[in-house]
Amino acid sequence: DGGITQSPKYLFRKEGQNVTLSCEQNLNHDAMYWYRQDPGQGLRLIYYSQIVNDFQKGDIAEGYSVSREKKESFPLTVTSAQKNPTAFYLCASSIVGQGAVEAFFGQGTRLTVV
Amino acid sequence: AQRVTQPEKLLSVFKGAPVELKCNYSYSGSPELFWYVQYSRQRLQLLLRHISRESIKGFTADLNKGETSFHLKKPFAQEEDSAMYYCALKGAGSYQLTFGKGTKLSVIP
Numbered sequence: 001d002g003g004i005t006q007s008p009k010y011l012f013r014k015e016g017q018n019v020t021l022s023c024e025q026n027l028n029h030d031a032m033y034w035y036r037q038d039p040g041q042g043l044r045l046i047y048y049s050q051i052v053n054d055f056q057k058g059d060i061a062e063g064y065s066v067s068r069e070k071k072e073s074f075p076l077t078v079t080s081a082q083k084n085p086t087a088f089y090l091c092a093s094s095i096v097g098q099g100a101v102e103a104f105f106g107q108g109t110r111l112t113v114v
Numbered sequence: 115a116q117r118v119t120q121p122e123k124l125l126s127v128f129k130g131a132p133v134e135l136k137c138n139y140s141y142s143g144s145p146e147l148f149w150y151v152q153y154s155r156q157r158l159q160l161l162l163r164h165i166s167r168e169s170i171k172g173f174t175a176d177l178n179k180g181e182t183s184f185h186l187k188k189p190f191a192q193e194e195d196s197a198m199y200y201c202a203l204k205g206a207g208s209y210q211l212t213f214g215k216g217t218k219l220s221v222i223p
Contacts, residue, residue, distance in 0.1 A: 031209050040123065042200060042215035043158075050209040058210070090158065096209065102148075103202075103211055105158040 003027065006091050006106035013085075013113050021076045021109045023091035030096040032074035033103065036060060037088045046089075049074055050096055078111065085113045116141045118203050120214035127191050128222045135186040135217050137175075137201030144206040147177055147184040150213070152198040161186075161199070171195070191221045 004025040013019045023032065031050045035043040035058075045058030049068040063082025068074055074093075078085045088110050092103040117140040127133055139145055147164040162170045164177040164184060175186045184201060201214040 033211060035213070040215065042120075043213035045210065045212060048209060048211070056210070059212075092158075092211075094209075094211075102160045102163070103150075107157055 004091060004093050004104050004106040006089075006109050008109060009107065011109055011111045013111070015113055016080045018077055018079050019085075019111065021078070021089055021091075021111070023074045023076065023106060024072055025074075025093045025104075026072060027093055027104060028071070029093035029104070030071065031094045031103075032068070033092040033094075034058075034064075034066065034074065034076045035090040035092065037090055037108070043090065046076065085111060087111060116145075116203055116205060116210065116212050118201050118212055118214035120199075120201055120217050122217045123215070124218045124220065126220045126222060129193055130190050133186075133188045133191045133195070133219065133221075135199050135201075135219065137184045137186065137214060139182050139184065139201075139203050141182075141203060141205055145177075146204045146206060147175075148202040148204070149173070149175055149184075149186050150200045150202055152200070154197070158200070191219075193221050193223055195219060196221045 007022045033048045034046040044060050046064050047066045049055035065077045090108045091106040094101045094103040119138045149161040151161040152158045173188045198216050200216045204211045
């Protein structure tokens with residue numbers, strides 16, 4: 001079954017703990033993205049990566065970190081420095097090429113920090 | 115900097131009425147524009163992109179560079195069109211994909 005998989009679907013953590021969200025794709029896409037989705041805020045870009053071992057900050061990168069050691073994987077760590085981490089997180093991937101390429105999205109992870 | 119503005123949080127129309135979801139953008143170069151849709155309990159998925167100039171599920175969108183707009187239109191709304199709609203922008207040659215805040219479309223039977 002090809003696609004982009006995020007795990008887990010729901011995640012609970014205590015305040016002050018770091019937590020890592022998984023994102024895996026078997027679409028052979030070079031570009032991967034992390035977004036945060038809050039009610040009334042739409043999707044805000046956290047980090048994106050267009051190639052292995054390279055990534056760029058998006059609009060709201062503070063308090064988050066990523067790695068891109070493998071093409072298929074782009075994990076996101078929500079650190080204790082993130083002031084309001086409770087949110088719905090979406091991962092996406094796309095090919096890298098000219099033209100208006102489509103981004104494919106995962107099902108999302110809902111993180112709740114208590 | 116690139117920015118996408120969707121001025122309406124919620125749009126309610128009756129079945130069979132025309133629909134227009136507004137999208138304005140800010141980008142200094144050549145933009146690539148998209149509409150994504152999220153139906154209830156489903157993944158966010160591409161609806162259409164400006165470059166293809168096609169009609170998907172009866173929806174069309176025209177890029178107006180003079181007005182920096184990419185409004186989504188459908189002549190006759192259906193109940194199954196009820197969903198969250200997001201306008202998105204990517205600069206030509208860039209990989210940063212920026213979304214608007216979204217518009218929730220509710221089609222009243």
